[in-house]
Amino acid sequence: MTTIKHEIRRGAYYDSVVLMQLQRGLLTLPDVLDAGVVMATQANCDLLAANQLLPASVASSPDDLLVVVKAASDSAASDALRQVDALLAKRRTSMAEDFRPRSLSAAAKQLPEANWVLISVPGRYAAGVARETLELGKNVFLYSDNVSLEDEIALKKTAREKGLLVMGPDCGTAIINGIGLGFANRVRRGDIGVIGASGTGTQAVTAQIHNLGAGISHAIGTGGRDLKLDVGAITAHQALDLLARDDETKVIVLVSKPPSPEVATSLISAAQRAGKPVVVYFIGYPPPARKIGNLHFAISLSEAAELAVEIKNWKPETKSQVSSLYLRGLFSGGTLAYETLLGLQSFLSPIYSNAPITNYQLLKDPLKSEAHSIIDLGDEFFMVGRLHPMIDNDLRIRRMKQEADDSEVGMILFDVVLGEGSHLDPAGELVPVIKEMREKRLETGDLEFVAMVIGTDDDPQNLESQVSQLQDAGVTVFRTAAEAVEYISLRFSVIKKNDFTPVNLEQLKQPLAAVNVGLESFYDSLISQGAQAVHVEWRPPAGGNEKLASLLARMKK
Amino acid sequence: MRYGAYSEEVLKKLHWMNDVLGTSLADALAVSNGIDMRALIAEALHMGDEGHNRNKAGSLIYLKLLAPLIAKTTKDSAAMAEVMQFIGDNALSVLNPVMAACKAMTDAAHGVEGSTIVTTMARNGTDFGIRVSGLGEKQWFTAPAEIPVGLFFSGFSQADANPDIGDSAITETAGIGGFAMATAPAIVTFVGGTPKDAMNATLEMYEITFTESKFFTMPSLDFRGTPTGIDLRKVVELGITPRINTGIAHKNAGVGQVGAGLVRPPLKLFEDALLAFAEKYNI
Numbered sequence: 102m103t104t105i106k107h108e109i110r111r112g113a114y115y116d117s118v119v120l121m122q123l124q125r126g127l128l129t130l131p132d133v134l135d136a137g138v139v140m141a142t143q144a145n146c147d148l149l150a151a152n153q154l155l156p157a158s159v160a161s162s163p164d165d166l167l168v169v170v171k172a173a174s175d176s177a178a179s180d181a182l183r184q185v186d187a188l189l190a191k192r193r194t195s196m197a198e199d200f201r202p203r204s205l206s207a208a209a210k211q212l213p214e215a216n217w218v219l220i221s222v223p224g225r226y227a228a229g230v231a232r233e234t235l236e237l238g239k240n241v242f243l244y245s246d247n248v249s250l251e252d253e254i255a256l257k258k259t260a261r262e263k264g265l266l267v268m269g270p271d272c273g274t275a276i277i278n279g280i281g282l283g284f285a286n287r288v289r290r291g292d293i294g295v296i297g298a299s300g301t302g303t304q305a306v307t308a309q310i311h312n313l314g315a316g317i318s319h320a321i322g323t324g325g326r327d328l329k330l331d332v333g334a335i336t337a338h339q340a341l342d343l344l345a346r347d348d349e350t351k352v353i354v355l356v357s358k359p360p361s362p363e364v365a366t367s368l369i370s371a372a373q374r375a376g377k378p379v380v381v382y383f384i385g386y387p388p389p390a391r392k393i394g395n396l397h398f399a400i401s402l403s404e405a406a407e408l409a410v411e412i413k414n415w416k417p418e419t420k421s422q423v424s425s426l427y428l429r430g431l432f433s434g435g436t437l438a439y440e441t442l443l444g445l446q447s448f449l450s451p452i453y454s455n456a457p458i459t460n461y462q463l464l465k466d467p468l469k470s471e472a473h474s475i476i477d478l479g480d481e482f483f484m485v486g487r488l489h490p491m492i493d494n495d496l497r498i499r500r501m502k503q504e505a506d507d508s509e510v511g512m513i514l515f516d517v518v519l520g521e522g523s524h525l526d527p528a529g530e531l532v533p534v535i536k537e538m539r540e541k542r543l544e545t546g547d548l549e550f551v552a553m554v555i556g557t558d559d560d561p562q563n564l565e566s567q568v569s570q571l572q573d574a575g576v577t578v579f580r581t582a583a584e585a586v587e588y589i590s591l592r593f594s595v596i597k598k599n600d601f602t603p604v605n606l607e608q609l610k611q612p613l614a615a616v617n618v619g620l621e622s623f624y625d626s627l628i629s630q631g632a633q634a635v636h637v638e639w640r641p642p643a644g645g646n647e648k649l650a651s652l653l654a655r656m657k658k
Numbered sequence: 659m660r661y662g663a664y665s666e667e668v669l670k671k672l673h674w675m676n677d678v679l680g681t682s683l684a685d686a687l688a689v690s691n692g693i694d695m696r697a698l699i700a701e702a703l704h705m706g707d708e709g710h711n712r713n714k715a716g717s718l719i720y721l722k723l724l725a726p727l728i729a730k731t732t733k734d735s736a737a738m739a740e741v742m743q744f745i746g747d748n749a750l751s752v753l754n755p756v757m758a759a760c761k762a763m764t765d766a767a768h769g770v771e772g773s774t775i776v777t778t779m780a781r782n783g784t785d786f787g788i789r790v791s792g793l794g795e796k797q798w799f800t801a802p803a804e805i806p807v808g809l810f811f812s813g814f815s816q817a818d819a820n821p822d823i824g825d826s827a828i829t830e831t832a833g834i835g836g837f838a839m840a841t842a843p844a845i846v847t848f849v850g851g852t853p854k855d856a857m858n859a860t861l862e863m864y865e866i867t868f869t870e871s872k873f874f875t876m877p878s879l880d881f882r883g884t885p886t887g888i889d890l891r892k893v894v895e896l897g898i899t900p901r902i903n904t905g906i907a908h909k910n911a912g913v914g915q916v917g918a919g920l921v922r923p924p925l926k927l928f929e930d931a932l933l934a935f936a937e938k939y940n941i
Contacts, residue, residue, distance in 0.1 A: 199858075200857065202861070202865065203862075203865050203896045203898060204865050204892075204895075204896055640896070640897060643894050643929075644897045649894055649932060649933075652933075652936050652941060653891055653894060653895050657891075
């Protein structure tokens with residue numbers, strides 16, 4: 102007769118590899134039909150139930166080891182349970198010759214050169230281990246998930262102050278100095294650095310770079326939430342700064358799932374300052390252009406890899422003078438306004454419009470610009486009792502004067518759309534006003550005009566004369582929105598000193614030595630790659646006794 | 659002789675110790691500048707002793723230091739010979755002064771406000787007790803003592819062993835004995851171990867101690883100091899209890915020592931002490 106027997110071991114923590122080996126061991130015993138060995142979390146219990154392996158009444162907590170055996174007879178089940186210790190011990194004697202420290206601090210003493218700590222303990226313990234790691238002055242590779250957002254933010258802020266990296270939580274992949282941490286492909290060393298908020302994304306890009314014959318300097322993981330607004334891409338910013346300073350890295354690839362728009366803007370403007378080419382692929386985020394300055398925007402993981410490999414002999418462009426004032430775009434063409442906004446939103450922040458792409462960009466009052474603004478003057482709001490600005494320049498001229506009077510405005514952008522039906526000499530009407538406004542700001546000389554002229558040499562307005570009139574008045578003229586966007590984005594790129602302690606680059610260049618806390622397979626993988634590593638035989642604090650554990654936590658403060 | 663042995667021979671020896679050995683030592687010490695026990699222990703640790711179960715080297719150093727003094731003060735040459743023979747023959751003769759030295763060191767650590775360091779571990783054959791620096795002078799935490807595991811003199815077996823007994827665990831409390839196993843690989847066979855196990859025993863004790871001794875170092879660990887100052891918090895957090903090298907007494911009165919081996923105090927002592935500590939300091 103089939104029976105199910107089980108045994109609970111309170112506060113006995115084993116990593117999943119051990120549990121699987123034990124389970125496999127139980128299945129080889131006579132008359133055992135099925136076996137389940139799990140840490141008794143709710144999810145694991147559900148899994149057992151789904152396999153008809155959950156005994157009727159089990160009072161267990163997530164820190165308990167639950168061993169369940171289904172056997173052909175009662176005695177076979179009991180015999181199997183009696184083998185648990187022997188099966189666990191069998192493995193232990195074959196493994197543990199060298200001392201296995203039980204605490205991070207002991208491991209750190211055993212391998213003082215370890216600059217990295219890999220953490221893959223259950224989520225609710227992970228933040229505590231990560232905190233201890235930072236206190237020891239080491240970088241964190243945090244594989245564990247189920248770490249709260251508050252903990253993530255606090256950890257990353259502490260790390261930033263100390264000039265350390267917290268890769269994660271939920272960081273699957275990193276490659277430091279040729280050694281893969283967590284899940285990583287074996288790739289050759291090279292001059293491409295990768296920053297990845299997505300583990301598999303990083304794997305796909307690094308593997309493809311290898312397959313294309315190039316190699317990786319370092320691949321730094323950030324964890325999936327790093328580019329969310331609350332976290333503010335702390336790790337990605339540190340990584341960008343680090344790889345920008347690293348002479349061995351010639352090209353940087355930045356890969357993430359859709360970031361928060363504000364975070365995307367701050368990262369992209371930081372990337373503009375990297376001083377080397379950066380390939381950006383934000384999955385699902387509209388690229389502002391194919392290429393702007395040192396930035397290349399990819400549309401897929403594999404293309405990101407291809408771009409990174411193709412960029413050769415890049416030379417920094419001579420830096421144009423950068424404005425710290427605001428841009429005001431005054432458009433007659435709605436689509437031109439929209440495309441300009443789409444391009445600039447990656448670079449200028451905050452940016453507002455009466456025709457926004459996302460709601461938070463909506464200008465409160467279309468008559469009053471704020472910060473950077475892109476105004477569609479052809480919008481219905483302005484059209485009541487008035488001719489379209491492509492025919493009548495009056496509204497635009499008045500708005501130009503309004504913007505020019507604002508001392509915070511450093512650039513006025515406008516479109517000139519030629520062709521049938523349009524005003525016959527728009528430049529002729531605009532140029533005197535532009536001259537007058539530039540005159541007014543002559544002393545500071547910080548008001549610039551940029552125009553995009555849309556038209557052909559067959560248009561009735563005479564394209565050539567329109568352009569030269571504008572240029573003679575000191576207007577910078579472009580023929581497409583994309584070119585204008587590239588120019589503007591470089592003119593406004595924020596020069597900002599990093600407000601954090603830089604991560605020590607030398608640490609990255611030393612042969613990798615690490616402490617592993619959690620999944621033993623990560624330790625095995627470090628050793629097989631030739632890295633120095635120490636594995637911590639980690640257990641939940643105070644054997645999982647929550648009262649004592651919280652007492653201890655308070656005593657540490 | 660030790661551990662409750664009781665016979666005609668024992669009584670005779672005790673009388674001799676009182677009348678001859680005691681007088682001779684007292685006279686010898688009276689003309690000395692004292693014996694620097696800390697230096698003696700440090701030197702013995704470099705010679706394969708751990709200072710609790712193995713005191714072969716320490717006892718010989720002890721004899722070397724005492725011999726000229728005894729020669730100076732004990733006039734009767736027969737008694738002088740007996741005394742020196744006794745100190746030299748008994749591989750544990752220095753253990754008592756070592757324990758006294760350890761007690762002096764740990765007492766100095768007791769009564770420090772807010773300290774979670776364990777300052778006493780003692781066993782009386784039924785219970786194991788500890789005291790903690792930041793708690794009361796007379797505040798003991800006790801639980802039933804475990805039965806040590808080890809090697810037995812011929813004719814005796816594990817079944818004869820009494821629960822843990824003795825005050826010599828003061829050596830571990832001070833950071834030597836079981837804590838300094840790395841320097842005494844010769845005696846790991848007590849628990850059927852290898853020299854590597856001796857090393858690991860000391861490494862394990864670093865996990866639960868506050869610091870490393872400035873004075874007692876171990877060549878095999880590149881002269882690292884012995885793990886010193888058992889920290890209640892670390893014991894409870896990691897679930898690692900102190901490792902104590904100990905003699906094993908027979909469970910029947912009068913038989914005495916029947917072996918030597920390894921024992922650990924119950925974890926409950928430390929948990930109880932931690933709770934009491936939290937209560938006292940409103941944590």
